[in-house]
Amino acid sequence: MITAVVAGVVGLALGVAGLAAYRHARAGRVLSLPDDEPELPAGAADVLSVIGRAFVLVDDVDGVVRANPSAYAYGLVRGHSLVHQELSQLVRRVRADGVIEEGEFDLARGPVGQGSIVVHVRAAPLGGEHILLLADDRTEFTRTAAMRNDFVANVSHELKTPVGAVSLLAEAIDDAAEDPTAVHRFAGRLEKESKRLAALVQGIIELSRLQGTDVVVKGKPVDVRQLLDEAVDRTSIIAGERNVRVGVGGAEEAWVYGDGDLLMTAFRNLIDNAIRYSPADTTVGVGLRRRDGLVTVSVTDQGPGIAPDEQERVFERFYRVDAARARATGGTGLGLSIVKHVVANHGGEVTLWSQPGQGSTFTVRLPEIEEREDDREVVASRAGGVAAGESEQR
Structure with a gap:
């Protein structure tokens, strides 16, 4: 009996001693592990943390x-x-x-x-x-620099054609001074090229202006239906010249937050584009809807349509599906690019549906805001001021 007790005590002592030896050896191994952190010069870690x-x-x-x-x-x-x-x-x-x-x-x-x-x-x-x-x-800087270089190159190329045409036509008129018929013909072409040049310069100005506009700071509630009615009115002359009817339907009012002048430019460009590519005696439809917190504007024409492989590029600056027809209609290749930038700056999107021979539909979606009575008065007074200014200019 005594022998068994003594053996148990000795076994327990050996177990305790073994456990202590294991813990001591383990601690020694941990302490002897190499430090993975590199030795940095004094102050280097602080500099890296705030660089x-x-x-x-x-x-x-x-x-x-x-x-x-x-x-x-x-x-x-x-x-x-x-x-x-x-x-x-x-x-x-x-x-x-x-x-x-x-x-x-x-x-x-x-x-x-x-x-x-x-x-x-x-x-x-x-x-x-x-x-x-x-x-x-440097990704954004590099891309911006590339876009700027491309833009300058494109502008130089686009301006070269009408400027050269104006110069040549002016010489032709001078040479044909004794021929009234020739003078009349050259003068008509000169007027057409000068209008194209003016439209191109105006497009460049609008594109530059919208890129420098902070919609959050300068924006205010605007009624999209009022902007669409005014955009249709501003394109009525070219619609009449081409014998194209423009009809507006849908919601009577829809409010968004943004820059009314820029949105007006975008809607006018969409409607103008639809008119220019529509055959005579056809209708351009402009629709306005409010749904799921979005204001949707659609512009549909009965033109020749756009091939699928061209649709991704129509919003690029200076890109034209049909360059010859664009020159004939006075297009600058900037209108849809301006639309895309304006809509993006207002937190929206613009999409295109088109089939060759079945026309095209451009759809703009913008976040809707609730109308307030004081907003209605602000927008109405602003629109009245714009209309009065235009009347004075005319």
């Missing part, structure tokens, strides 16, 4: 040991690795040469899809074998 740019710190085997959320958001880092081969090659060059390098890269945004991001990257040695990458998103 406002994506950063990645890479070790001597190209493993990512530190990166901020922006680097992951840009798609530069996945897990503990650099995603793009271009950045890995940049790191290796800097490690080999010890010289700071920088460059601009167009990189895939993620593992799927066609999205890309343009980043300006600066790579520098930091603390022994570590390389620091600083990345700045």
